[in-house]
Amino acid sequence: xxxxxxxxxxxxxxxxxxxxxxxxxxxxxxxxxxxxxxxxxxxxxxxxxxxxxxxxxxxxxxxxxxxxxxxxxxxxxxxxxxxxxxxxxxxxxxxxxxxxxxxxxxxxxxxxxxxxxxxxxxxxxxxxxxxxxxxxxxxxxxxxxxxxxxxxxxxxxxxxxxxxxxxxxxxxxxxxxxxxxxxxxxxxxxxxxxxxxxxxxxxxxxxxxxxxxxxxxxxxxxxxxxxxxxxxxxxxxxxxxxxxxxxxxxxxxxxxxxxxxxxxxxxxxxxxxxxxxxxxxxxxxxxxxxxxxxxxxxxxxxxxxxxxxx
Numbered sequence: 001x002x003x004x005x006x007x008x009x010x011x012x013x014x015x016x017x018x019x020x021x022x023x024x025x026x027x028x029x030x031x032x033x034x035x036x037x038x039x040x041x042x043x044x045x046x047x048x049x050x051x052x053x054x055x056x057x058x059x060x061x062x063x064x065x066x067x068x069x070x071x072x073x074x075x076x077x078x079x080x081x082x083x084x085x086x087x088x089x090x091x092x093x094x095x096x097x098x099x100x101x102x103x104x105x106x107x108x109x110x111x112x113x114x115x116x117x118x119x120x121x122x123x124x125x126x127x128x129x130x131x132x133x134x135x136x137x138x139x140x141x142x143x144x145x146x147x148x149x150x151x152x153x154x155x156x157x158x159x160x161x162x163x164x165x166x167x168x169x170x171x172x173x174x175x176x177x178x179x180x181x182x183x184x185x186x187x188x189x190x191x192x193x194x195x196x197x198x199x200x201x202x203x204x205x206x207x208x209x210x211x212x213x214x215x216x217x218x219x220x221x222x223x224x225x226x227x228x229x230x231x232x233x234x235x236x237x238x239x240x241x242x243x244x245x246x247x248x249x250x251x252x253x254x255x256x257x258x259x260x261x262x263x264x265x266x267x268x269x270x271x272x273x274x275x276x277x278x279x280x281x282x283x284x285x286x287x288x289x290x291x292x293x294x295x296x297x298x299x300x301x302x303x304x305x306x307x308x309x310x
Contacts, residue, residue, distance in 0.1 A: 075283065076164050076180035076258030083108030084174055086165055086181035095158045095189045101128075101141075101151040105165065105181070107172045112147025115171040119178070120242040126151045127164040127258070129251050132193045133289040135161060136302070138249065158189030162256045180258055196253055196287055197306055205303035208235065210292060216280055218309050224248075224261065224280035226292055234274035241295040245272035250307070253287040261290070282309050 079086045088103040105113045116123035126149075128137040134157075141151035151163070164182040169175050202211045207230060214224035226246060228235040238245040248261040261278040282288055290305035 074180065075252075075255075076166075076182050077162075077255060079181050079183050081179055081181060082174055082177070084113070084169070084179055084181065086183055088163075088183055088185075090185055092186045092188060093153070093156060093161075095187045096155050098155060099153050101153055101163060101185070103149050103151070103163070103165065103183070104147050105149075105167060107169065107174070109172070113169055113172070114143070114145075114147045115169065116143075117168040117170040117176070119166070119168055120244065120247070122242065123167065124149065125166040127166070127249060128153060128156075128161055129164070129256055130157070131160045131162070131256060133196060133251055133253060133256070134194045135159070136251075136291050136304070138247070138291070138293065156187045157192070158187045159191045159193070161185050161187060164258050166260065180260075182258070196289065197304075199306060199308060203303045203305060205292075206299075206301045207231075208294075208296075208301060208303070210303040210305075212290075212292075212305055212307075214280060216282060216307070216309050218285040219281070219283050221279060221281040223264070224278045225275055226278070227275045228273055228294060235296070236273045237271045237296055238273040238276075239270065239295045239298070240267050240272075241293065241300065243267065246276045246292055246294040248278055248290060248292050250282060250288045250290045252282075252284055253289065257284060259283070259288070282307070285309050 074081060085106045086103060087106060088101065090101055090103075093099050093101065107113045119125070122140045124141065124143070126137075126139045126141050128139075128151075129135060137154060139151050139153070141149045143149045149165075162182050162184050164180060166178070166180045168178045202209055204210075209229045211227045211229070212224065213227075214222060216222050216224070226248075228238065228246075241247060244263040244267060245265060246263065248263070250259040250261060251257065252259075259282055261280050263276060263278050265272065265276045286309060288307045288309055290307055292303045292305060294301055
C-alpha cells in the first residue's frame with residue numbers, strides 16, 4: 001500500500017466530515033486453482049511452490065497482526081528507486097508455454113543484491129499482469145547464488161505484460177525499506193484484449209462465493225472486508241497463506257499501477273474466516289482490478305474483483 005498524498009490528520013478530518021462516498025464494489029467470476037488459462041482471464045495462475053534456493057519460508061506467526069510490515073511507496077511502475085534497479089535480459093517471452101523470466105535486483109553500488117528480508121514468509125514476491133488486467137500470476141521465484149532470480153511463469157497469452165517485484169533489502173542503504181519495481185515484456189502473437197468485467201457485488205471462485213464491502217476514495221485509507229461462503233454457508237476453514245488468511249493485490253486500469261492491500265485480520269490458528277478485513281488505500285481514482293487469494297484444503301483459490309474508486 002502506498003503513501004497517501006493526504007496526511008493522516010487530513011484523512012481523519014475528511015473521514016469525520018463524512019466526505020467519503022460509498023462506491024460500488026465489483027467482483028467478476030474469475031477463480032483459478034492452478035490452470036494456465038481461464039476463459040475470462042487468459043493466463044491467470046498462482047503458485048504456492050518454492051524451492052530452497054528461493055529463500056527461507058518462515059512459519060506464520062499465530063499472534064502477530066499481519067500486514068504491519070514496512071509498506072512500499074510509489075506505484076511500482078518504475079524499474080529504479082533510490083539506487084535499486086530491476087534488470088532483466090528478457091524483453092520478450094514465448095506465448096502458449098511455460099517459461100522462465102530472469103531478473104536481478106542491483107543495489108546503489110551496482111552489484112546484485114542477495115540479502116533480502118522476509119515479508120509474509122517470502123524474500124521476494126513476483127507478479128505478472130497483462131495490460132488489460134488479465135493473465136495475473138503471483139509467484140515466489142528462485143534465486144541463484146549470484147543474485148539472479150527466475151520466475152517460472154505459466155503459459156502467457158500474446159500481449160504486453162508488466163512484471164512486478166516486491167522486496168525489502170536486508171543490507172545496504174535501503175535495509176528495511178520496502179520496494180516495488182517493474183519492467184515490461186512483450187509476448188508476440190495476435191492479441192485479443194478482454195474488456196474489464198462490469199461491476200458486481202459478488203464473484204464465484206472454485207465453488208466459493210466472495211462478497212466485498214467497503215467505502216473507498218482515492219488517497220484515503222478505509223477498511224475493506226471480504227466474506228467467503230460456500231453453498232450459502234460461511235467458510236471457516238481458511239488456511240494460513242503468506243502469514244494471513246487471504247492475500248489481496250490490486251492493479252489500476254490503464255497504467256497497471258500496483259497496490260498491495262494489507263490484511264488486518266490476525267492469524268490465530270489453522271483455520272479462519274468467513275470475514276476478513278484489509279487496510280485499503282488506493283492512491284488514484286478509476287477502476288482497479290483486485291485479486292483475492294485464499295487457501296482451503298491445501299488448494300489456492302483466486303477471485304478477481306473490479307473496484308471503481310472515485
